[in-house]
Amino acid sequence: xxxxxxxxxxxxxxxxxxxxxxxxxxxxxxxxxxxxxxxxxxxxxxxxxxxxxxxxxxxxxxxxxxxxxxxxxxxxxxxxxxxxxxxxxxxxxxxxxxxxxxxxxxxxxxxxxxxxxxxxxxxxxxxxxxxxxxxxxxxxxxxxxxxxxxxxxxxxxxxxxxxxxxxxxxxxxxxxxxxxxxxxxxxxxxxxxxxxxxxxxxxxxxxxxxxxxxxxxxxxxxxxxxxxxxxxxxxxxxxxxxxxxxxxxxxxxxxxxxxxxxxxxxxxxxxxxxxxxxxxxxxxxxxxxxxxxxxxxxxxxxxxxxxxxxxxxxxxxxxxxxxxxxxxxxxxxxxxxxxxxxxxxxxxxxxxxxxxxxxxxxxxxxxxxxxxxxxxxxxxxxxxxxxxxxxxxxxxxxxxxxxxxxxxxxxxxxxxxxxxxxxxxxxxxxxxxxxxxxxxxxxxxxxxxxxxxxxxxxxxxxxxxxxxxxxxxxxxxxxxxxxxxxxxxxxxxxxxxxxxxxxxxxxxxxx
Numbered sequence: 001x002x003x004x005x006x007x008x009x010x011x012x013x014x015x016x017x018x019x020x021x022x023x024x025x026x027x028x029x030x031x032x033x034x035x036x037x038x039x040x041x042x043x044x045x046x047x048x049x050x051x052x053x054x055x056x057x058x059x060x061x062x063x064x065x066x067x068x069x070x071x072x073x074x075x076x077x078x079x080x081x082x083x084x085x086x087x088x089x090x091x092x093x094x095x096x097x098x099x100x101x102x103x104x105x106x107x108x109x110x111x112x113x114x115x116x117x118x119x120x121x122x123x124x125x126x127x128x129x130x131x132x133x134x135x136x137x138x139x140x141x142x143x144x145x146x147x148x149x150x151x152x153x154x155x156x157x158x159x160x161x162x163x164x165x166x167x168x169x170x171x172x173x174x175x176x177x178x179x180x181x182x183x184x185x186x187x188x189x190x191x192x193x194x195x196x197x198x199x200x201x202x203x204x205x206x207x208x209x210x211x212x213x214x215x216x217x218x219x220x221x222x223x224x225x226x227x228x229x230x231x232x233x234x235x236x237x238x239x240x241x242x243x244x245x246x247x248x249x250x251x252x253x254x255x256x257x258x259x260x261x262x263x264x265x266x267x268x269x270x271x272x273x274x275x276x277x278x279x280x281x282x283x284x285x286x287x288x289x290x291x292x293x294x295x296x297x298x299x300x301x302x303x304x305x306x307x308x309x310x311x312x313x314x315x316x317x318x319x320x321x322x323x324x325x326x327x328x329x330x331x332x333x334x335x336x337x338x339x340x341x342x343x344x345x346x347x348x349x350x351x352x353x354x355x356x357x358x359x360x361x362x363x364x365x366x367x368x369x370x371x372x373x374x375x376x377x378x379x380x381x382x383x384x385x386x387x388x389x390x391x392x393x394x395x396x397x398x399x400x401x402x403x404x405x406x407x408x409x410x411x412x413x414x415x416x417x418x419x420x421x422x423x424x425x426x427x428x429x430x431x432x433x434x435x436x437x438x439x440x441x442x443x444x445x446x447x448x449x450x451x452x453x454x455x456x457x458x459x460x461x462x463x464x465x466x467x468x469x470x471x472x473x474x475x476x477x478x479x480x481x482x483x484x485x486x487x488x489x490x491x492x493x494x495x496x497x498x499x500x501x502x503x504x505x506x507x508x509x510x511x
Contacts, residue, residue, distance in 0.1 A: 015053040015157050016046070016064075023063040023112065026052065028079050028135060030072040036182040037195035038168050041072050042134035043079070043125070049187045050162045050217060051123070051137025058118045058143045067110040073509045075133050075170045078104035082126035083139060084255060085239050085439050086117040087416055092368055092460030093492045095415055098127040099362035100463050100479055103369075103500035107510060111495055117141050119239025120213045120257045122162075129171035129178070129469045132219040138162060140213060147322060148211070148235050152261050155211040161202070162186055163225065163252065163275050164217040171469075176351055178470050180220050183277055185291035192281050192288060200291040202273065204264040211235075211261055218254035219469040221277035222411065222442070224313075225250045227293050228271045228305035232260035234314060238418060238438035241322040249310035253411035255440040255467040258314075268295040270303035316424040319436035327420045328455050329395040331432035336397035336453055340388060342464075342478065344403045344410065344443075352475050353466070358385035359475030360465075367461035367479055368487070369500065376484045390456045392483035397422075398464070402448030410471065412450075413440045416462035416482065419452040440467060459483035459490070 016024050031044050046052025056062055070077040082096035094113045095101040104127050105111045118141050125135040138160050149155075165180035166189065182191035186200035204210055212232075214225060226249040234245045236259035250258055273291040276282050284290055284307060292303060329336040345354035352359045363370070363382045370381055378387040390396055402425060403410060409425060418439040423430050425444025430451070443450040465477030481487070 014046075014048070015055045023065055025065050025067055026081070027067045027069055029069040030075070033134070034197070035184050035187050036166055036189045036191050037197035038181070038191070040168060041074065043070065043075055043130060044134050045123070045137050049134045050164065051135065053138040053140065053157055053160060054123065055140050055142070055157065058141055059116065060141070061114070061116050063112060063114050065110050065112045066105060068105045068107050070107050075172050076127060076130045076511060077107040078127060078503060078506065078511055079125055079130060079135065080104045080127045081113065081123055083113070083115060083117065083121060083123050084413070085119060085121040085257070086115055087458055088115055088460065089458055090490060091115055092416065092462070092487065092490060093496045095460070096126055097415060097463050099366050100461055101368045102366055102496060103503040105499065106502045106506055109502055111499065112493070118143065120215070120236060120259055121239060122215050122217060122257070124217065129219065129473050132167055132171040132469055136164065136217040138213070138215055147241060148261070151235075152209045152211040154208055158202070159210050159212045161212055161214045162217050163215065163223050165220050165277070167219075180280060183221075183223070183275055183289045185273060185275055188291070189289070190287050192285070196286065199287055201294050202291065203294050203296060204262070205296045206264050206268055209261055209263050211259055214250065214252060214258045214260065216252045216254050216256050220254070221279060222251060222253040222409070223275045223277055224310070225252055226274050226310065227262065228274070228303065228307065229266050230262055230271065230293070231312065232262055234258055234260045234319070237319055237436055238440060240418060240437045242436065243320045243322055245314065245318050246312060247314040248312040250314045253409070253440060253442045253467070255411055255413045256438070264295065266295070268297045270294050270298050270301060271305050272303045272307070274307065316421065316436055316442070317427050317429070317431070320434045321437050324434060325420075325437060327422060327432050327435065328453055329397065333430060334397065337394035338390060339397045339399070341399045343401055344476065346403075346405045346407065348405070353471055354475060355478050360386045360477040361475065365500065367481065371461060371481065371484050371487050372492070376488070378481055381479075381481060386477070387479050387481050389484065390480050390482045392456050392459065392486065394456050395453060396456060397451065397453045399449055399451040400443045402444035402446050402450070404446035407471065408443070408445050410443045410466040410468065410476065411440050412443055412464060413467045414454070414462060414464045416458050416460055417454045419454040421450070421452045423449060423451040425450050456482050459486035461487065
């Protein structure tokens with residue numbers, strides 16, 4: 001898709017688009033919304049939920065000035081924005097992870113993020129559980145040389161599909177455990193016993209082929225996504241092109257993304273789009289967990305299509321990179337320079353998760369600031385026990401056994417890298433030839449052992465955490481301190497240095 005075409009479309013559809021070197025403002029503010037018929041104050045990017053889509057072309061430099069205009073102290077008023085899936089090569093300061101790579105942005109202040117990404121991403125708050133209050137949106141980077149562009153006719157803002165849970169209460173000091181109320185598709189949905197709120201409608205034209213970009217912006221559940229009567233050809237996972245896989249359902253975990261091609265070759269009609277969560281209300285009664293695929297020319301009415309059992313579900317082990325990428329290290333278990341085993345533990349009474357016996361708690365000073373202030377080893381970084389020092393230019397193998405306790409499966413996301421998933425949940429086989437490359441992986445249940453590898457070619461403190469936001473908030477995370485010596489040499493802007501003094505000066509009601 002030509003840049004001029006997508007740029008004009010973006011302006012018409014309320015997206016943020018980028019010209020060379022231009023600065024775009026992303027305003028974070030409170031607003032009352034009712035996406036499922038229940039009105040509540042939310043934290044929004046650009047005034048909408050999901051947040052304003054950010055669209056650019058591969059190679060574009062993104063300069064995004066995040067302005068914190070939050071006023072509602074029933075929720076957090078400070079913020080930070082993580083650009084999920086962006087590696088931030090030599091710019092870990094722009095990763096947006098509160099207390100790992102920066103202090104939060106205080107209310108009535110702003111911070112300029114500067115990075116150059118490529119792929120299907122999203123953005124969200126990375127401060128406590130703030131993104132559950134609404135601060136989450138799509139970040140799509142189009143590739144003019146997409147190897148699959150001959151297989152589809154449409155790939156624009158209208159083909160972004162976001163899946164998100166929604167909460168009727170604030171994430172600040174909520175009752176625990178903290179459970180979602182409804183499931184939204186493209187920001188609209190219904191809940192059991194609630195009003196018949198409008199559902200999202202995705203319109204297609206008969207005979208055209210569409211590249212849909214499916215993003216799980218969930219705080220808690222994973223979803224099984226399907227479109228009645230239609231198959232989907234998956235061509236991308238977490239920003240990496242894959243060999244085509246034909247499926248009729250996609251299980252997608254929080255933080256994951258898939259692109260799929262859909263051929264609009266069925267009868268002109270309305271078809272249910274279904275997104276069933278793994279817990280809560282898993283029905284479709286009254287339009288719950290649903291949206292509508294509408295062919296141009298079909299009646300403006302609810303579908304009458306029936307839900308059927310999936311016979312071609314997407315399996316992670318079926319995904320292979322489109323362009324062969326050798327798995328780093330030796331083709332055997334443990335065939336890496338550094339091997340790390342991370343065991344998950346939980347204290348249900350105290351509501352705390354642990355990794356190798358340590359529950360992560362945010363430090364007073366971000367890890368990046370600690371490194372720049374002289375900390376060079378995992379032992380010298382705070383909080384103690386939550387850091388793993390990684391040497392530069394080495395192969396790292398991480399294994400996470402499945403959780404035997406209630407609360408799984410856990411989707412783990414690594415900042416600063418994607419990785420080769422050499423063993424997937426649900427499988428006992430190791431693939432050292434052509435496993436999927438991604439940045440969020442499901443670690444499964446008891447008996448599973450998810451294993452992945454990456455190379456330490458990007459200095460910085462990188463978070464590895466469960467993307468179920470409540471689990472992260474109660475400790476399910478570690479930080480990889482990758483090449484602290486080079487990290488300490490990273491250039492950081494003056495505005496970054498000012499974040500901590502501003503944040504540290506806030507009163508409790510201003511946090």
